[in-house]
Amino acid sequence: MLDSTEGYTTADGRKIGGVVMEMKNITLRFGGVVAIKDISFDILEGEIRAIIGPNGAGKSSMLNVISGFYVPQEGEVWFRGAPRPQMKPFEVARQGIARTFQNIALFEGMSVLDNVMTGRLTHMKSGLLAQSVWRGKAEAEETANREVAERIIDFLEIQAIRKTPVARLPYGLKKRVELARALAAEPKLLLLDEPMAGMNVEEKEDMSRFILDVNDEFGTTIALIEHDMGVVMDLSDRVVVMDYGKKIGDGTPDEVRNNQDVIDAYLGVSHD
């Protein structure tokens, strides 16, 4: 078992640091339905952490708890060493947690560049008055933010569609633009909700490569949800397995693969 408080070095030589985020005994109910039942796990700085499980296991609910869209009835969310008070999703985003959505939530009417620029909003400080009266400072800020946005657009290889309205793009590219917007925020924690859902093999390979590159190049801590077991095992450093709202496994891909509860949950178990 890994000692999660100390950090470790991965097989490919990446340095994994201390705890960025810790979920402590989270329980989330919708009326009588228990979506998440007493789950605890942590996310370490610089790692790729996957949350997997069959349909309806509560994975997306967990991601929504982390990003503030859902408020758990019990338990605490610790972020960077301190318990997080109850927050609205936009406040969570301002803390440095960016996310993508399972069903893509982009600004369809805007160009790719504009979409990515919205990701920079949390980094823009000058007030309305400064922007309208003293343009110089505000313009310098805009330019600096624009540079970051362009760098990420280059990185994700979407230069060719910079000016295209998002509504015109095919599904796979939209997913990539959404990743670009989340990355533009230079997040301390990046949440990806099924980044490869609905993609063909080639697109999945591209997306996997981008996720690994992002983690490698920017040192971004990533928590992701994914259905495709093969992809998850290749990508992630550690895996949380959920089933019916409960945590049934937690560890490296190899540990999880050999966990009997996990095998039962995925392959089913005979009841005779």
Next chain:
Amino acid sequence: MPEQLIFAMEVTLNGLMAGVLYALVALGFVLIYKASGIFNYAQGVMALFAAMTLVGIMDGQVPFSHLINAIFGAHITHFGWHVPALVAIVLTMAVMVFLAWAVQRFVMRHLVNQEPIILFMATIGLAYFLEGFSDLMWGSEIKTLDVGLPQGLNVWIDEKTYNIFGYGFFIDNLDIVATVIAALLVIALVAFSQYTKEGRAMRAVADDHQAALSVGISLNFIWVMVWSVAGFVALVAGIMWGAKSGVQFSLSLIALKALPVLMLGGFTSIPGAIVGGLIIGVGEKLFDFLIGPLVGGATENWFAYVLALIFLVFRPQGLFGEKIIERV
């Protein structure tokens, strides 16, 4: 120069001026539509409410005086002071910001992620509420509004045109002022929505609530901001129309005139609202001048709507509206 042509020129000029006033109302609609995808049925009533509040404050009227008198048997109507126009305008703006906050707090906040039709119904409710509320607050009698804007015949234009054509054009000073103010307003609004981060956030909120939240935009803040700006535009429109034709219930019906303007210009375009307003203004005045006598006059009442219908058939998104792209 033939007399008919000179008259037509004067009519065109007057049409342009009227068009600016239509555009001013249409602008308020475009703003809210761009920022929240809502067609704000209450925009006209907001203009009425703003104008009534402005008159009330200037005359030192006691708000809710009818209600207070009915309950306590008192007979108070006025504080007995007069507030200078400029101060009253600032105070009215404060009231409009408060209204924006109240709309956000009591209506919008509860309707996040709802269908546009539901939000539209909510604004209809808001319109009727606000209509009754402004009557209750300031009384329903017809008032005159005079904030010191120049009014009446512009002598300079009259003389110049007389020298050139031998016939003096009648152009109202108020229309000229309205044109200048509308132009300034449009420049400010376009700059705001295109070049500030609040403007970008506003466009983001209009597009997708969830995504906007995820990039750190506070929906509540943006909504209060947008409704405040719409309140400001309503105030300007209320001042112009109020000064022109008195502050009374029919002021809220100018919203209906804005509808064809929006269909022409497109619901999402600020320049569209201006061009649409000008086309309708000039169109209806010229039509009434040229064709009106042949069909018994009063064409101004329906011309705009017929023009809008024709546009709906051939260019449903309007002149400047965003083309609706649907990927299947």
